[in-house]
Structures are given as structure tokens and as C-alpha cells.
Amino acid sequence: MDIFNEAHYRESEYNTRRHFLKNCISGMGALTLGSMLGGDLFANNLPAPMAGHGIPHFLPKAKHVIYLHMAGAPSQLELFDHKPVLNKLNGQDCPPSLLEGKRFAFIRGTPKMLGSQATFKQYGESRTWISNYLPKFASVVDEISFLKAVSTEEFNHAPAQFLMQTGSPRQGRPSLGSWATYGLGSSNENLPGFIVLLSGGVVTGGKRLWGSGFLPTVYQGVQCQSKGPAVRNLQNSKGVDAKLRKQTVDAINKINEQEYQESRDPEILTRMSQYELAFKMQTSVPGVMSIDDEPDYIKNLYGVTPGEGSFANNCLLARRLVENGVRFVQLYDEGWDTHGVGPGSGVDVGLKDKCSRIDQSMTALLMDLKQRGLLEETLIVWGGEFGRTPMMEARSGQGFFGRDHHGEAFTMWMAGGGIKKGFSFGETDEIGYSGIRGKVHVHDIQATILNQLGLDHERLTFHFQGRDFRLTDVSGNVIKDILTP
Amino acid sequence: MDLFLGRFHPLLVHLPIGFIVLTVVIEIIGLFKKDRKIYDRVVQYSLIAVMVSGLITIATGLLLSQGGDYDADTLWQHKWLGIGVVVFSALAYALKMKVHTYNNRQSIFISSILIILVGLTGHQGGVLTHGQDYLLAYAPNVIKNLAGIELANSEKGIQQKNQNSVLIYQDIIQPMFVQKCTSCHNNEKQKGSLNLMVYKNLFTEAESGYPIVKSVLKESELFKRVSLPLNNKKFMPTKGKPLSYSEIKILEYWINMGADSLAVFDHKNMTPELLQLMIRDYNLDYHPKPYIETIVVEEAKEQKVGILIENGFSVDRLGEDNFLLDVRYDKANIGGEQINLLNEIADNITTLNLSDCGLTNELLAQLPELKNLTKIDLHSNSISDDAIQQLHKYKHLEVINLYDTEVSKEGLKLLLEMDSLRRLYLWKTNVTQDMVDESSNTANVIIDLGGAI
Numbered sequence: 001m002d003i004f005n006e007a008h009y010r011e012s013e014y015n016t017r018r019h020f021l022k023n024c025i026s027g028m029g030a031l032t033l034g035s036m037l038g039g040d041l042f043a044n045n046l047p048a049p050m051a052g053h054g055i056p057h058f059l060p061k062a063k064h065v066i067y068l069h070m071a072g073a074p075s076q077l078e079l080f081d082h083k084p085v086l087n088k089l090n091g092q093d094c095p096p097s098l099l100e101g102k103r104f105a106f107i108r109g110t111p112k113m114l115g116s117q118a119t120f121k122q123y124g125e126s127r128t129w130i131s132n133y134l135p136k137f138a139s140v141v142d143e144i145s146f147l148k149a150v151s152t153e154e155f156n157h158a159p160a161q162f163l164m165q166t167g168s169p170r171q172g173r174p175s176l177g178s179w180a181t182y183g184l185g186s187s188n189e190n191l192p193g194f195i196v197l198l199s200g201g202v203v204t205g206g207k208r209l210w211g212s213g214f215l216p217t218v219y220q221g222v223q224c225q226s227k228g229p230a231v232r233n234l235q236n237s238k239g240v241d242a243k244l245r246k247q248t249v250d251a252i253n254k255i256n257e258q259e260y261q262e263s264r265d266p267e268i269l270t271r272m273s274q275y276e277l278a279f280k281m282q283t284s285v286p287g288v289m290s291i292d293d294e295p296d297y298i299k300n301l302y303g304v305t306p307g308e309g310s311f312a313n314n315c316l317l318a319r320r321l322v323e324n325g326v327r328f329v330q331l332y333d334e335g336w337d338t339h340g341v342g343p344g345s346g347v348d349v350g351l352k353d354k355c356s357r358i359d360q361s362m363t364a365l366l367m368d369l370k371q372r373g374l375l376e377e378t379l380i381v382w383g384g385e386f387g388r389t390p391m392m393e394a395r396s397g398q399g400f401f402g403r404d405h406h407g408e409a410f411t412m413w414m415a416g417g418g419i420k421k422g423f424s425f426g427e428t429d430e431i432g433y434s435g436i437r438g439k440v441h442v443h444d445i446q447a448t449i450l451n452q453l454g455l456d457h458e459r460l461t462f463h464f465q466g467r468d469f470r471l472t473d474v475s476g477n478v479i480k481d482i483l484t485p
Numbered sequence: 486m487d488l489f490l491g492r493f494h495p496l497l498v499h500l501p502i503g504f505i506v507l508t509v510v511i512e513i514i515g516l517f518k519k520d521r522k523i524y525d526r527v528v529q530y531s532l533i534a535v536m537v538s539g540l541i542t543i544a545t546g547l548l549l550s551q552g553g554d555y556d557a558d559t560l561w562q563h564k565w566l567g568i569g570v571v572v573f574s575a576l577a578y579a580l581k582m583k584v585h586t587y588n589n590r591q592s593i594f595i596s597s598i599l600i601i602l603v604g605l606t607g608h609q610g611g612v613l614t615h616g617q618d619y620l621l622a623y624a625p626n627v628i629k630n631l632a633g634i635e636l637a638n639s640e641k642g643i644q645q646k647n648q649n650s651v652l653i654y655q656d657i658i659q660p661m662f663v664q665k666c667t668s669c670h671n672n673e674k675q676k677g678s679l680n681l682m683v684y685k686n687l688f689t690e691a692e693s694g695y696p697i698v699k700s701v702l703k704e705s706e707l708f709k710r711v712s713l714p715l716n717n718k719k720f721m722p723t724k725g726k727p728l729s730y731s732e733i734k735i736l737e738y739w740i741n742m743g744a745d746s747l748a749v750f751d752h753k754n755m756t757p758e759l760l761q762l763m764i765r766d767y768n769l770d771y772h773p774k775p776y777i778e779t780i781v782v783e784e785a786k787e788q789k790v791g792i793l794i795e796n797g798f799s800v801d802r803l804g805e806d807n808f809l810l811d812v813r814y815d816k817a818n819i820g821g822e823q824i825n826l827l828n829e830i831a832d833n834i835t836t837l838n839l840s841d842c843g844l845t846n847e848l849l850a851q852l853p854e855l856k857n858l859t860k861i862d863l864h865s866n867s868i869s870d871d872a873i874q875q876l877h878k879y880k881h882l883e884v885i886n887l888y889d890t891e892v893s894k895e896g897l898k899l900l901l902e903m904d905s906l907r908r909l910y911l912w913k914t915n916v917t918q919d920m921v922d923e924s925s926n927t928a929n930v931i932i933d934l935g936g937a938i
Contacts (some may be wrong), residue, residue: 056802057806059803187799325799373886373933376908454803
């Protein structure tokens, strides 16, 4: 966008609905003036998609992020938060003082306390407690910083996922990955800066979890699949070759360019760059997204099954994408919602089974990134949207060892790019109900992720509907305690 | 005994004040009454009460002044104002009794002067006990401005400064004294003959000893007093907020370092605890900075960066506050021509990625001097031990990634000779764990041979 267009655009930006209403107050004359001053009264106020690469606010510690979101919320009490006292209280009625004024998604009446179904041991030089559900992961704890007292206000999946990924429990805000690529741009011009990989089923929050909200749509997450074509609807149709496709894209963009000259809608610029990126992706994506040419020892390390949309495949893909300069790789693994509504859906069998499907591959991801020297420039984030209650849910009677949603305290971990190794921050009370030390909020996690990328979460803003928006809205503190000096 | 009686002065002082107020109130009420006789009588009695209680107050005040370390000027003013109040009330009484033409308008006038006199005396008394700025210490800034008080720098004052120029005494200790100590130890009033307003007085003997003995914490009476248990009767400050843990630790550090008025913090002799406290309470981070954060270079010319990008490089800025560059070669085959281009922006390059691009020993030898290079990624190239010597010219190189190359034992030896090296990636090379175990100089270097964490 040249300076004239920019000025023109800025001018029309001031003609939002708010200003329209203000103008109305000062009479019809002012209204006419308002429309004389610049373009469409209801102009969409998106600035131009950023040209080229963004510059971080300060020296980044990480270039890439791989966010492993365990959708459905795994139980911290069976994985990381060892609570011997809770085990002793197993089967006793939950004291009313814990329930007073609290709301749960499903628990009604007086639930019974539920001790951990896993057994814990200490591992590594950091003597970190890890359960027998994650035997392989236990060998890499000395690379990890655990956050033991994360809290969220939301206790239902979709809103909690939105809060975690977009900073607001209601949909429509740009996601973490969108903010990151908006701030920094993609470092590979042939690949999108923000790629999403799914496994285990459909995520409750849906596609809006990686939407770009009010940011230009170039920043939205591109969902890729490890099964079937990497990106849907990206292949040329029969009888169309690359040359013809290129001509088509060029022709469309020429028309778009003319349209832009008339309408000045910046979203057209976004669309144009999307067409070009899609064309480049037709050649770049199949290569990056194919794990077939990985050597067998790497496939075995991750435990991949080619041709499936498994978490293991996605972990390997995540490494390949990061290697190729993708800024933000977001994995969602659905199926962690252990309510215990029937046999095999509780924190005993169900959770253990689920853990066995991620244990090897997420451990392999850490090891593989490390031996390639990528772990020090890649931030890994692992967590659900909330935790699970220390009480048994027992929706359909006792016996299935279910736990309800619990936002007051749960465990997440980070590793790599500028994060302390073999460290644990925060502590919960004796039964793991709430944080008593080192409490952090979802917004603090988000602030920390941006911080590691060299972005100040308070400065990374976007002007929309008359005010500046940011990922962490009005809160969030960088969790300095887990950062290397 | 003198002091015992003297300390009743602050108690007794309220009696004459009360009577004076009573006198004026009665006088005003009397203005509106027809039969003034009874009011005049009450006024007379209360003036007598003012005189009697005033004399007692003066007596106790004189006794108290013997014992305290009060500022002489303020004390003089307070004393004579106090005596003035009693004399003035005697005058008022005499006028009332003896002068028949004395009407009640004049009487009100005299009483008002009396009230003003009492106010002034009281204020000076307050200054004596609580210090000069007691009254307006918490006044809104508007009022402070009106009163002509210079607004003190708030905590933010520290943050606005470059943290390396924060003076321990002037920016932290002196403001702390002012906040917590100088109401009793100031130029006007020196309890225990200690004055904390002036730097050099910290080292002059006071009643209980030397407040601060440079570099000798044990003999520094001031430090001893502020770090006693709270219930110890010698604990300071006796009133108001005690020193915070951080303040005590800073004081300790400062005294140990020689208590220089221009001393600054230096991470080399700070405890890890103090480093953390400074971050938590003052937002000052004195942890040693990695080399990369200390580099200052000028901006690379846009046109030069453009040439590199045209030739297959990606060039990223590493922050708005610096002009460091992260440079990566994106294409499959690099040649001498491309490598020479790096010369154009040599000083700005801090991280360089020439991985998997057909780099050879010969090409690596052409790599120019890059004085600010901290990290180089050369993985998946046919590079062998012969090329490693080339890396010795980079004096600040901390991270070298050589996985999937032909480096072996000799190369490892050369790599470990580099003092700046911190991390070394050697997965898929000819280097084995045995070779690493045999080498010396590995204390500061993390060597990753892959396969495990």
C-alpha cells in the first residue's frame, strides 16, 4: 500500500459506526460532512496486511511455537500433580466448604473425594513427580518447566478453549497463532505461518479456535491433515496443470487489483496474497507434509503410522514444519474428557489408554527437536483447556472413576526456547483443588508465549471498532519465573 | 524526673487549647444574646483556666526541651509562641476586667489572634516531634504544589533511569531513610544525635556508636538496629513501617561493598537472592547479560539487505531496539558469490543458518569475519574437521550446529578450544560418546550427540 492509499484508508477508518453516531448528534450537516470526508461510512477498518516480515519488539528467545493442546482437558491428578493426602481421603465426602459458591459442569450434591488412579515416582535430576501413565515422558522431565497452578474461569470446553487460544471465552477473537504471525510474519514465503493439525476427533471449539478474528485473514491457521491430501481443495482439478493454474491466479489477481483500486477494501489484498500463497503451497506443502521419506528410526521414534491422522504423525509433521520455518504449529488432540460416564471413560482405564497414544510421540518430538538443535529455538507448550476435580463426578453412579471439569488449578508445561529446564513453578493445596503458590492465569501463559517470540503482549495490538485490541485484553503477566535469565 | 514530668507536655498542652476554643465559642454565642453578663463571666473564668493550664504546660514543655534533641530554631519559636499565648490570654483577661469601653467586637478580635497563636504554636510542636514534612507528607499533589513542596520522585524514578546508573545510596537508600527514618533523625531533630539527612553523618559517631562502618556490617549500629527482631526495644524505626527485607538486604550489600555514595550494583558480588529481590521489588535485573544483548551496531543498509534477499537469503531483524540480523540461506546450493555477499552486512549478522545447502570446507573458508556472530547452523553439509579451524575467528560464537556432517575427533578437539562455545550439536557425525568423555574443556559446553535427552 503506498502512502496515499494508506492515508486514504486511515481517513476512512475514522468513519466507524461510533463516529457515525457522534456525527448524527451534531446534526445532518455534520453527517454530510462525514460522508464527504471519506468513503464509505461503514468502512471496514482493517489496515493492510503487513508487507514482508514483522520485526519483534525485542530479542526473541524462540523462533517457533509448537502448541500441543489436549482438547477435553487431561487430569493433572493422574499425570503431574502428586497428592498423597487426596489418596488418603479417597471415598470420603467432599467437605461443604469446598463446594460453597462453586459451580461445576456436572457435579451435583455432595461428591466423594477421588484419590489418584495412577502411581507416582520421581524422575530426573529435578526429581519431578510423574505418574506411570507417562513412562517415556518421565525420561525427559529435565527439559521441562511445569506450571502446577494454572487457572481459568471457564468450566465448559468450548469457552475454555476459546479463552486459552484466543484470550476471550467468546468466539470471534484472533487466535494465539494469528497474533504471533501478525506480529512476526511467516519465515517461509511458500508456507503459511500458522498451521493446525488435528487428531482424535473434532475439537469442541471448532475452526474458530484458529481463526484470525478481526485480523486480516492471511493470519488465520491453515488446517492440514496427515491423512489424505495435506490441505483440502488444494490439488488442481483434472486437466489443469501448474501453468494453467498460474495463469488463472494471475488473471484473478488482476481483477482483484482493479477492484481494490475502486473499493479500497484491504481484505482484497489479503485475498490476493492468499491466492498466491495457495499456488505456492501446491508445490511446497505435499513435500513438507509427506512423512514417507523420513528414515525408519525416526518413524519408530515417534511411533508413526503412515496414512493416519494420529497424534504421532502430527508430532513428526510439527517437527518438519518447524524445520521448514513455519512460525506456529498448533496440534489439537481430542478425547481427554474423562467424566467416567461409563466403563473406560474415566481417569483409570480411559485416561491411561489415551496417555499411551501421546507418551511416546511427544517425548520423541522433544528428543528429535533437541538433537537437531531446534529445541532451543522452539517453544513447546502442552496443556488442556482446564483441569479435573479432585472429587469423583459419578454422573451415572459410582464406580467409573470420572472427574469433572476444574478450572481453579491445573498443570501445563513448557519447554525449549528460553524456558528453564527441569523446573516446576506453582503449587496446589494438599488435594490439588486450588493453587496456593505461583498461581498463573491463562492470560499469563499467552503473555509468556508472545514474550518468548520477542513480542510484548501489551504492545501487540490491532485497532478494531474504535479501540485497540490485544490477545491478553487488559491482563496477563509474563511468567518470568520459568524463563532462563 | 525532669523528663518524666516533661513528657506530660503533649498531654497537658490540649488543656489550654480547649479552654481557648471554649472562650471564643462562648464569646461568639454572647454576641447574639441580650444579657451578656453571664457570658462575660464564663469567658473570664475560662481565660483564667487558660492562664493556669498554660503556665503548667509551659513548665512541662521547658522540662521536656532539656531532654530531646530538637532543632534549636523550631524549639525557640515554639517556646516563645507558647509563652506568647499565655501572655496574650492574660492581656485579654485584663482588658475584659479593667477596661470598660472594651466591647465584644474588640474582644472577638483579640480572641481570634489567640486562636491563630495557638495554631502556630501547635504546628511548631508537631514539627518538633514528627518532622518538617509530617503535615503534608500525604497531601494531594495540588496542595503540595500550593505549599511549595518539591514533589518527591516516586518509585518510577528508578525505572526511568538506565539500570546501570542507579546509585544505591542516592536512588534507594537515601529515599528509604527519608521515608522511614528522618522523621526523628533530621537536620532539626536528631534523636540519639543521629542525622540521616546528610551522607557524611552516617560515618560520624552518634550516641550508640557509629551508624555505619564501611565494609564492616557487624559494627554498623544502624544496620544492627534495623535488623533486630521487631519486639526488641532497640529496634528501629520505633514507629511506622519497618524496613522491608529487600531494603535490609540492599543496605547490607551497600555497607559490605564499602558504603560509597556513588556505588552501583554489580552482579559479580550480588547474591542470587539479592538479584531476585531487585527484580521483584525494583524491576531492576542485574543478572549478567548474554553477549548478544550487549551488541550495539548500526542499521544495515536496506539496499544491501535487498541484494541478499534477491540472492536466496532470508534476513530477519531481531528486535526494534537493535539492528541485529538473523540470516538464513534458503536455496539448495550455495556458492562463493553468495557467501561473499555476507560481507555487506557482516557486523549485523548474529545468527547464521547455512544448513543443508551444499556447503563445503572450501566455501566455509570463504566465510567473512562476522564479529557479532553468536550462533551458526551448518548441519547437513559435507563439512569435515579441516573446516573447523575456520570457526576460530568468531570470538563470540556460542552455539554451533554440526549435526549430519563429517566432523570427527580432531574437529571436536578444535571446537572445544573455543572459549565462547556453550552448545554443540553433533548428532549423526563421527563423534562418539567416548571421544566426548576423553576430551577436556567440556565443562562449559553442552554437547548433544542425539538419541537421548
